[in-house]
Amino acid sequence: MTHSNTAAARALADAMTREQQVGLLLHPIIIIDNDGDPDASSGFGGPTLRQLIEDHGIRFFCLGSIPDPAATSRVLNRLQDIARGSGSRLPLVFSTDPRHSFMQNDGAAHRAAGVSQWPENLGLGAIGDTELVRTYGNILRKDYLAMGIRMALHPQVDLTTEPRWARQAQSFGADPARTTELLLAFLEGLQGPALGPEGIAATVKHFPGGGPQLGGEDPHFPYGREQVYPGGAFGEHLAPFRAAIEAGAAAIMPYYGMPVDLTVDGEDIEPVGFAFNRQIITNLLREKLGYDGVVLSDFGLVTDIEIGGKPFPACAWGVEHLSPLERVGRLFNAGVDQLGGELDAPLILRAVAEGLVSPERVKVSATRLVKLMLDLGLIDNETDTRSSAALLPLPQDAFLGKQAQARAVTVLTNGSDDLPVLPLARPRKVHLVNLSEEALPEGWSAVDADTAEVAIVRVSAPYEHRDRYFLEAGMQQGSLDFPEEEVERIAALGRRLPTILVVTLNRPAILTPLVDAVDALLVEFGIADDILLEVLTGERAAEGRLPFELPRSMAAIEASNPDVANDTADPLFPAGWGLSLSSRNPKLNKAGAQ
Template identity: 30%
Template sequence: MLYLSMKKNLNLPVALCLLGASCLIVLGAMTAGSAVTLLKKQPAADSSGIVLVKNANGPTLGYSTSSGIKILTVDGLSFKDLNKNGKLDKYEDWRLPVDDRAKDLAAQMSVGQIAGLMLYSVHQAIPALAGPFGRGTYNGKLFKDGGIDPAWVTDQQKEFLIKDNLRHVLVTTVQSPEVAAKWNNNVQALVEGTGLGIPANNSSDPRHSAFSGVEYTAGAGGKISQWPDQLGLAATFDPAVTEQFGSIAAKEYRALGISTALSPQIDLGSEPRWVRINGTFGEDPQLAADMARAYVDGFQTSTGSNEIKDGWGFNSVNAMMKHWPGGGPEEGGRDAHYAYGKYAVYPGNNFDEHLVSFIDGALKLKGKTKMAAAVMPYYTISYGRDVKNKENDGNSYSKYLITDLLREKYGYDGVVCTDWLVTADEAKTPDVFLAGKSWGMENKTVAERHYKILMAGVDQFGGNNDAGPVIEAYNMGIKEHGEPFMHVRFVQSAVRLLRNIFRVGLFENPYLDVENSKETVGKPEFMTAGYNAQLKSVVMLKNQGNVLPIQKGKTVYIPKKYVAPNKSIFGDVTPEKWEDAVKPELLKKYFNVTDDPAKADYAIVFVNSPNGGAGYDFEDTKKGGNGYFPISLQYGKYTATEAREHSIAAGDPTEPGITNRSYKNKSFMAANAMDLKIIEDTRMAMKGKPVIVTIAVSKPLVPAEFERDANGIVASFGVQNQAILDILSGAAEPSGLLPFQMPANMQTVELQAEDIPHDMLCYTDADGHTYDFGFGMNWKGVINDSRTARYVNRVAKPVISIKGGTVAIASTTAGAKVYYTTNGTTPAFVKENEYSKPFKAAKGSTIKAIAKVYGVDNSSMAEFKAGE
């Protein structure tokens, strides 16, 4: 790439002839006035058809010759004539404030163009897949048919980009950074030449998770930097690590053409059975808030020459925090992607704590961007939380939650985007993943759902490629409120959506340097930072007799790993299999290895958290049942004798007549119960020699089943096996802390409240260590440092005392209120449970007490049995 500085006396056409076909034009002061001039000879393009024009005192402009746009000059500065009218419109003037530009452009847009801007595409793989999820064709052919460039734009993408004016594309898998960059350039060239020249704002769900079998080599690059799962970031208890992740991930995203992250997931993980707890920052509101703030600051902040204004710039990625107002308190742990998990419940009356990670975290940044650019409500019906309209509809349909609470009470004017498919029709049974999730609005039309969402204050529809229903909703609004009202409403959303595209510089240059993308994504220093974070996230739970680290030269035995049969969301069935837990070639770099336990000094058993089911089985309904089952956090058979007699919420059109979702007295065994047997068999085979259990943790689990069979226990949260081996061998020291409680048994899981964190009886091991939130060990023993001082026992556990049958409860935290029960259940934070004075307790009654500071946190559970 050649750089040419254009000064007053340099003739532009001559300079272009000198440069030839590939150039970067640098424009300085060329005219004294403010006249708008269309360059008579436009700059030449590089081999891909992309032209770069550098302003001496402004941003570099990028455009494609195929788009048909031209360059305007004003006062010697260059601007893109995106609407091709030969004039410099406000939205084309990069010198103006973002809001001025967004308002000008929104005012020029038609209803159809704004409706397209409100769409967010279904998942798009690059190149397109042949299966049912993100299927795409190229001139009618599938990619697998051959002869197709993987960076081409699909037929379906062309249709929704041109016909439906869609500009927000959700990208899933990409073949390589090179292909991603070329595809981005092809998409941007296509939309740049259409209508008003609005660029595509491509997005991604999290894509930096580590793969267990991949080996890290210092100084080597990779496909993309690999970091622990979000729970693993939480386990570091270090927001600086999370901010570093955000900053690095943003640079890699921008190199892939991604400018919006559908993250972070900042739901409070207060319900231990919920399958999506692995994507959260754990169960503590203050830790979650600090991590959310760090994550968004890292993603959104540009510095130095990459900053455009107020921290936003060419390295910035819009962060979409999710899921408002917290998707964690799913009844029974069942997930709201399915009709059987549509209800979030609040038996503890603890709604306020679920907002802390939003209002004190992602909406209260330390950086100059101030707050997360976008928010996504969850699928759930936040049951009984609409205190104004008394509606029980999905969160995206709730005007109370979106407008009254988020926008008006908390002052949020960013983009609100629904979760995917909330406006589509649901399936015929409650257990279908690839179907609509229009909870509470199942019996309305698709257009009526769009209208309800618009009136709730939402700006965008996730997973909808079709502008038709949005325009229908607009016309419904005209009938009810008149066209001036609906026009203002549409423009309001358009400004919010455009703001996020302007702030990251896409209007000036949405194009990527392919070679730079290849060098940036997975560069060695990014890989090293990710691997170091993995090491910091590993939690050592047990180290009996200082059995760890394993001494150099020792011989280890590692049993095969059992992979349970699995049925995917598409219905594909994977049979059970046995495989190496760790690649032998990697293992031999650390230890001597044997297949004979008798010859081993140590055994290392690799297992996964218990796969305790989803809480529903449609086959049960064919036998006269209601379909509902317990979700288990243990490997062995579990019978839910302590479950609720009646569910808090129930009801869905797919299950007429079912008004109670209770699973009381039903049983379930984990699909991977074999993992427990492997631990037990290994213990027997080792005949008293040390057994180390390393668990890939995706949610809390009951350690009581296996703890006494293990001399050492290490928990990981989405890391490479190599990181675990570095810990076990002593190459690195464990420093991670538990981001949630580990329950003593399933009884305490059933008795806890879905919406209250820290409310379980935690497991205590043979060494007397309790696996509570914030517990972890290093080589010296239990960790007590600045991290535990900040986050653990922020609200102190109440002290229960009894004398002569009279119970007194005390809190040592200023401003805390104490709530209690005498029947062994978690106390709800309601007036009738509030402690005010000593009381009499019947012998044998179980007293539970929690201290709470509103809007901050609550303590862990204090438990006392009267008469003991």
């Protein structure tokens, strides 16, 4: 952060009306389509985009569903014109959750469309290549710039210490040192050495580490609000954020969770959600850790809503009894600068009018947000990016993404040392389960189990389907045990013919009843069918190492400490486990090959 930008931001904020300052403190989600009609609803039945920009003075928007990159760039440029011609004349800052992987979860990540496709961050953790992660961050930087997106609501650096937790896919794994190393490489690629006109503002989340959820439940929902530290490992979860602050992370997002029985530096921490917690945001993050960037709250902390007929109560854990007005007061007085997912500017103005938030406090946050715009070069630098967006995805980026998908595959078992099953040689008759036969190599054929020489089965890690609340159906929570009937189907196939089992891991799974039922067992973290089959047939190399342990049983998980990494007794496979599977086609392991 340059002193000149700080002074300039203060001057600009001072010149703004109170209403314009308050508009900067909101960061709602919007949905855009190919038409990009500014007079259409912004999504979820809310005000129009023009109303949010002109009447509410909002300048930060999180993009939900978007069209292809070229259309997105065109629409965002049109909205920028509206912003620069109204109110404060400040530009818009568009943000996004991850968009370059496989998961589609409206509350966490978007499946790649129009950009190169990579494994989830867990897969990058499995590879453990810092230069690859730096390159990945740089690819995202260029893609976001081309579309007109200037803020990333990632990376996620929560340690995956509770195997049941639903939000592990976008983390790098359980180890704080490895997570920190990969985080720093990603920040360098995304933001650059110092944030500037060619950089993307990173939002490092979820402070102070969201992994140790009680029972692994998700705090989007009332039953998952408690975060616990029975192993005393709070400092380990904090470690990546210390590094992010030192590296100049543009923004930090606190988690929803509410700490229970937590003591930090001899002080008992109030059991309220982290964003509402002044001890965590002001005393720890601001004062002890010295962070003066933007603190963006996670989304949906103030207003109870209903979407698609399903309730979505505000994640105001520990302060549920407070009114929305009082919650606003708690958030800003705790040290938050911007309210994720909220668009009610009059509510903040009322909080100021009634003395719950001081005008000075509003100006402090408005100044930080204007400074972020200045650091990004948005105020003095207008760039039309439509031509570069039309070129996405770049062929070399698509190649690297496919290479990473393959490299992240982690081989757990492979026949015996004397008689490995993989790679599969020569054309075969294959029985496929949950794989497209169109992805088979030339000369191979898909047949039924009665005539097959080998079976390849692909399954996803198990979870308990829940669908009471909005977003709940997309969160993979609950038991890690496979249903008995699925175990028996796979085991029955394994008794009939050689069987290769591939498990997609968005979090760990209990593989104990399956490990001896199949001839080879692999896990992956996001991979296309054709790339997976190229791994199995030796066209591409697999080199992944588990970014977390795979517990032996649910009982072992329940007896472990949710805040301590790799803490279950006698894991089936320890963290770092993985057998090498080299490629017979070295040219596919060279960057730039087609």
